[in-house]
Amino acid sequence: MKPAIAPDATSPAEARWVEGELARELLRTQRNTQTVGVLLIPVLLVILWQDVSRVALVAWAAATATVAGVRFAALRQYVRHVARGGPGAQVAFLRRWSLVWPATAVTWGASALLFYERAPVAEQFVCWLVLAGLAMFALITLCGHLQTMRQYLDALALTVIGVMAWRIVGDFGYVPRVQHAWMVILLLIFWQVLRQAGLRQHETLRKNYELQYRNEQLIDSLRRQTTAALDAVEIKNRFLASAAHDIRQPVHALGLYADWLGSEPELVHEIAPKIVESTKAVNALFDSLFDLVRLDSGKxxxxxxxLRLDKLLHDLELHYRPLAEAKGLEFRVHAVPGTVTSDPILLQRIAGNLISNAVKYTHAGGVLVAARMTPGGARIEVWDTGVGIAPAHQHEIFREFYKVPGHAGTEDGFGLGLYIVGRLCHILGHPLQLASRPGRGTVFRVLVHPTDPRDAAARATSTVDRLKQGSVEFLEAQVLDDASGAPPPAAASTA
Structure with missing residues (x-):
């Protein structure tokens, strides 16, 4: 099992998630911070009521309360419609309402018009503390979204500096005063300190979310690997149980026939064919198991x-025609001349398994094996008039050791034939199509697209990893159900 590797820090998925969580963190705390800001409005009213124009003071309070009301409305909309949304929804909402925060800062910065060089020094000092507190509070609560924090701090600082410049120039006629210069210098220093502190706070918060994302990815990867390991153990247990069950009967029969032949050698002509059949069953199981081991190893x-497709099918005919005729089935081969690019042994294994299944599950009628050259490429078709496969089982049959319940003949099979067919088709790049009607028959079509050796080797290796996540996930994309293509009852007897 390969160790889990944390995703790249610059991956788009991580960047989107982190941006979304930073926006969520900012918006999650805004209701409480906005409540604090609203409560500070009457504080300034009380402090300045006796010392400044009450009309101007009430006008400022009304403007500030209006902007606060807009923010409350936006936050209410966020809680109702966006709070549980994904990263994209969080970022989009913050972008849509981004001007609300600098607008709030402008109204608070405009309060300097009321008290700067107008109120007594003590009241001015308290008002400056309120503005400084708001700026530091914004640094803490808005640092999740760097642009919003900077817009707020810049709007607040520039508004205050503008008010101070207007008061100095307009009311004092360019007469320089040391305290004014020091106030502006201190304000500029404080502004830049807050911007730098906000940047560091933002970077710390971002790194925390990046670490959280990677930890969650690591946990998810470990969870998947644990599940894959448990699934592998379950598959191995099922493999051993099925193999032990399937091999017990022919091996036990071989022992009985051998004892029987030892005690009554004159019955050799009667017993020998049964020994041959039991030996074939054991060989068939081992062939399937060896194929399975090679596939699961990715090697x-x-x-x-x-290769010539018609020759391949005629070679298979020599092996399977006697089996079909022994069951009283008609066996037909229709192969047009043509060549394909593939692995001859593996392609023969695919076609052989499909023909074997067709013969096994057909009890009347026949089997038709065809090779056709179409505009879309060559294809191999195996038609039968057998028991058919219900739609509920048409994906399941490609799982290892799966046997369709109630199908006559499944007791003699190992549930590996179609699983191996599906795996080999995927590796060779030959899409597999299935159409079937219960009680009427089945057709399998293998589209023999040209096989690229390097792509096939890569698929053979990658399939092993994908198999850990689900034994048939890669097959579900390959097997195309086409109910309209189900064969008629006499499909095998009509080419």
């Missing part, structure tokens, strides 16, 4: 070359 050997 299957490929020998891609150009």
């Amino acid at each position: 299957i050997k490929l020998n891609v070359e150009t």
Whole structure:
């Protein structure tokens, strides 16, 4: 099992998630911070009521309260419609309402018009503390979104500096005063300190979310690997149980026939065919198991070359025609001349398994094996008039050791044939199509697209990793159900 590796810090998925969580963190705290800001409005009213123009003071309070009301409305909309949304929704909402925060800062910065060089020094000092507190409070609560924080701090500082410049120039006629210069210098220093502190706070918060994202990815990766390991153990247990069950009967029969032949050698002509059949069953199981081991190791050997499709099917006919005729089935081969690029041994294994299944599950009628050259490329078709496969089982049959419940003939199979077919088709790049109607028959179509050796080797290796996440996930994309293509009852007897 490969160790889990944390995703790249610059990956788009991580960047989107982090931006979304930073926006969520900012918006999550804004209701409480806005409440504090609203409560400070009457504080300034009380402090300045006796010393400044009450009309101007009430006008400022009304403007500030109006902007606060807009922020409350935005936050209410956020809680109702966006709070549980994804990262994209969080960022989009913050971008849509981004001007609300600098507007709030402008109204608070405009309060300097009321008290700067107008109120007594003590009241001015308290008002400056309120503005400084708001600026530091904004640094803490808005640092999640760097642009919003900077817009707020810049709007607040520039508004205050503008008010101070207007008062100095307009009311004092360019007469320089040391205290004015020091006030502006201190304000500029304080502004830049807050911007730098906000930047560091933002970077710290961002790194925390990046670490959280990677930890969650690591935990998810470990969870998947643990699940894959448990699934592998379950598959291995199922493999051993099925193999032990399937091999017990022919091996036990071989022992009985051998004892029987030892005690009654004159029955050799009667017993020998039964020994041969039991031996074939054991060999068939071991062939399937060896194929399975090679596939699951990802080290299957490929020998891609150009081959004649009609010759391949006629070679298979020599092996399977006697089996079909022994069951009283008609066996037909219709193969047009043509060449394909594939692995001849693996392609023969695919076609052989499909033909074997067709013969096994057909009890009347026949089997048709066809090779056709179409505009879309060559394809192999195996038609039968057998029991058919219900739609509920048409994906499941490609799982290892799966046997369709109630199908006559499944007791003699190992549930590996179609699983191996699906795996080999995926590796060779030959899409597999299935159409079936229960009680009428089945057709499998293998689209023999040209096989690229390097792509096939890569698929053979990658399939092993994908198999850990689900034994048939990669097959579901390959097997195309086409109910309209189900064969008629006499499909095997009509080419």
